[in-house]
Amino acid sequence: METAFSCGLVWLRRDLRVHDNAALYHALKNCRQVHVAFVFDTAILDALPRADRRVEFIRESLVELDQRLAELGGEGRGLIVGHGVAEHDIPRLAHQLGALAVFASHDDEPLAQQRDAKVRGHLADHGIAFHTCKDHVIFERQEVMTQSGTAFSVFTPYKNAWLRKVNDFYLKAYPVERYAAHLAPRPEAQCQPVPRLSDLDFEVTNLKDLHIPAGESGGQSLLSDFLHRIDAYGQRRDFPAVKGPSYLSVHLRFGTVSIRQLAREAHARMIAGSEGAAVWLSELIWRDFYVQVLANFTHVGKGESFKREYDTIHWDHGPHGHKLFEAWCEGRTGYPLVDAAMRQLNQTGYMHNRLRMVVASFLCKDLGVDWRWGEKYFAQQLNDFDLSANNGGWQWASSSGCDAQPYFRIFNPVSQSEKFDAEGKFIRRYVPELSGLSAKAIHAPWLAGELELQAAAVELGKTYPRPIVDHAEAREKTLDRYAVVKKKAA
Known part of the structure; x- marks a missing residue:
C-alpha cells in the first residue's frame, strides 16, 4: 500500500481506545510510521478540583491503552503522554517527531473548536497537516x-x-489491527510511563470503591x-x-x-x-x-437558550436564590427523592437519568433558579459530563431547548418518588436518616404522623429538613414566571 505520509501523529482526546478508533485507523492507513499521544491539558485540568474522578478514569484508561499499543505493535511501542498546554505541546511534539500530519477525532464543543483552530495554525507554521474525522457519534x-x-x-x-x-x-x-505494523517505536526520551495522579497534582478518588471500571x-x-x-x-x-x-x-x-x-x-x-x-x-x-x-445552533454552547425568548425569564439570582441553590446542591431540600439524587451525584459522580429530569425540573420550576446554575454544577460533578448532552438535558427540563417539555409541565417530586421508587429503596440508600419510615411516608415525611416520625427517629427541621418550598405554591409562581414567554409567543 502506498502511504501519503512518512510519519504521522495521532492525538487522542475523547477516543481513549485502540480498537475501532477512527483517527488511529486513518493515521495507520496513510502513514508509514505512526506515533500516538495524549496530553493532560492544563488548560482544562487547572480549573478542576484536585480530587476529580474523571482525571483518575482517564489516567487508568491511558495505562491500559499504553499496554494495548505495545501488544498490538510490538516492543518499544506505546503511548506518548504529555502534561502541559495541548495547543502548544502537540505542534511541538509533532515537529520533534518529524510528523508530516496530525490525526484527531472531531470535538464540536466551543472551547475545543477554538483550541483546534490554534493547533491547526501552529502545525501549519511547521508545514504539518491536521486531519480530523468523525468518531464519537454515528452521524x-x-x-x-x-x-x-x-x-x-x-x-x-x-x-x-x-x-x-x-x-x-x-x-x-x-480495522485498526490490519495496519498495526505501522505503529512506530517511541523515541527513547518519550518512553515514559503514564504519569501518576500525584505527578499531575491530583488525588486518588473513590473510583475503585464505586466499582467504575476504566479503559477498553x-x-x-x-x-x-x-x-x-x-x-x-x-x-x-x-x-x-x-x-x-x-x-x-x-x-x-x-x-x-x-x-x-x-x-x-x-x-x-x-x-x-x-x-x-x-x-x-x-x-x-x-x-x-x-x-x-x-x-x-452554536449559541446553545454560549450559555444562551435555544429558544431565545426564554432568556427573558426572571430567575431568582439574589441571596434567596443562592440559598435555595445551595440546599439543592447539598441534598437538603426536604424532598427525599431530590435529596437522594443529589447526594448520589455528590458521592459517586453518577445520577440516574430519570432523576436528572426530576432534580432539574425541581431547581428551575420549584425553586425558580436559573437552569445554567444547575448545568454548571452538573458539569463539575458528573463523571460522564458532556457539554452537548448536559446542555440539552437542562434546556429540556427548563423548557428552553430543542423539543423540550412544555413550560407548564412541572414534575411533582413526590408523585415521581411514589412512582419510580415506590418502596423507598433508593431514598433509604442515600438519605439514611429516613430509613425508618414506611414506604408510604418516606416520599413526603412532613405528611407523616407524629408517632411514626418519632418511631423512625425523624425530627423535621433537625434530623431532616422541612420542604424548602411548597410544590403547589411554587408551581403557580413558575407559571407566572414563564408568562413572559407565553406573552412573547402570542
Missing part, C-alpha cells in the same frame, strides 16, 4: 438534515431520518453485562433502585468504548424484535441529536 454536524436542508430541532423526525439513513457502512468498525476492558465488561439485560431496558430504566441502565455513559464520554459497536448491537437486536434494544438505541440517537444541535 454528526450536517449528516442528517431536514428535507429543506436545515438542521433538525425536533427529536422524533430526526430519529426517523437517522434510522432511514443508518446502515452497515455507518456501523462497521474501523471496563467498557467491554459493562457492555457484556448489559446485553444480558437489554431486552428489559424499556421496563427497568426509569427505576433508580433497579439495575436497569447500561452504565456506559462515562465510557462513551471518553471514548473507551466505540459508539459504532453500541449502535450496531442495539440496531441488530432491535431488528430481531427486542423492544428494550429499540429504546436503548433511541437513547443513543438522542446523544447524536444533541451533538448536532451544539454544532448547528
Whole structure:
C-alpha cells in the first residue's frame, strides 16, 4: 500500500481506545510510521478540583491503552503522554517527531473548536497537516438534515431520518489491527510511563470503591453485562433502585468504548424484535441529536437558550436564590427523592437519568433558579459530563431547548418518588436518616404522623429538613414566571 505520509501523529482526546478508533485507523492507513499521544491539558485540568474522578478514569484508561499499543505493535511501542498546554505541546511534539500530519477525532464543543483552530495554525507554521474525522457519534454536524436542508430541532423526525439513513457502512468498525505494523517505536526520551495522579497534582478518588471500571476492558465488561439485560431496558430504566441502565455513559464520554459497536448491537437486536434494544438505541440517537444541535445552533454552547425568548425569564439570582441553590446542591431540600439524587451525584459522580429530569425540573420550576446554575454544577460533578448532552438535558427540563417539555409541565417530586421508587429503596440508600419510615411516608415525611416520625427517629427541621418550598405554591409562581414567554409567543 502506498502511504501519503512518512510519519504521522495521532492525538487522542475523547477516543481513549485502540480498537475501532477512527483517527488511529486513518493515521495507520496513510502513514508509514505512526506515533500516538495524549496530553493532560492544563488548560482544562487547572480549573478542576484536585480530587476529580474523571482525571483518575482517564489516567487508568491511558495505562491500559499504553499496554494495548505495545501488544498490538510490538516492543518499544506505546503511548506518548504529555502534561502541559495541548495547543502548544502537540505542534511541538509533532515537529520533534518529524510528523508530516496530525490525526484527531472531531470535538464540536466551543472551547475545543477554538483550541483546534490554534493547533491547526501552529502545525501549519511547521508545514504539518491536521486531519480530523468523525468518531464519537454515528452521524454528526450536517449528516442528517431536514428535507429543506436545515438542521433538525425536533427529536422524533430526526430519529426517523437517522434510522432511514443508518446502515452497515455507518456501523462497521474501523480495522485498526490490519495496519498495526505501522505503529512506530517511541523515541527513547518519550518512553515514559503514564504519569501518576500525584505527578499531575491530583488525588486518588473513590473510583475503585464505586466499582467504575476504566479503559477498553471496563467498557467491554459493562457492555457484556448489559446485553444480558437489554431486552428489559424499556421496563427497568426509569427505576433508580433497579439495575436497569447500561452504565456506559462515562465510557462513551471518553471514548473507551466505540459508539459504532453500541449502535450496531442495539440496531441488530432491535431488528430481531427486542423492544428494550429499540429504546436503548433511541437513547443513543438522542446523544447524536444533541451533538448536532451544539454544532448547528452554536449559541446553545454560549450559555444562551435555544429558544431565545426564554432568556427573558426572571430567575431568582439574589441571596434567596443562592440559598435555595445551595440546599439543592447539598441534598437538603426536604424532598427525599431530590435529596437522594443529589447526594448520589455528590458521592459517586453518577445520577440516574430519570432523576436528572426530576432534580432539574425541581431547581428551575420549584425553586425558580436559573437552569445554567444547575448545568454548571452538573458539569463539575458528573463523571460522564458532556457539554452537548448536559446542555440539552437542562434546556429540556427548563423548557428552553430543542423539543423540550412544555413550560407548564412541572414534575411533582413526590408523585415521581411514589412512582419510580415506590418502596423507598433508593431514598433509604442515600438519605439514611429516613430509613425508618414506611414506604408510604418516606416520599413526603412532613405528611407523616407524629408517632411514626418519632418511631423512625425523624425530627423535621433537625434530623431532616422541612420542604424548602411548597410544590403547589411554587408551581403557580413558575407559571407566572414563564408568562413572559407565553406573552412573547402570542
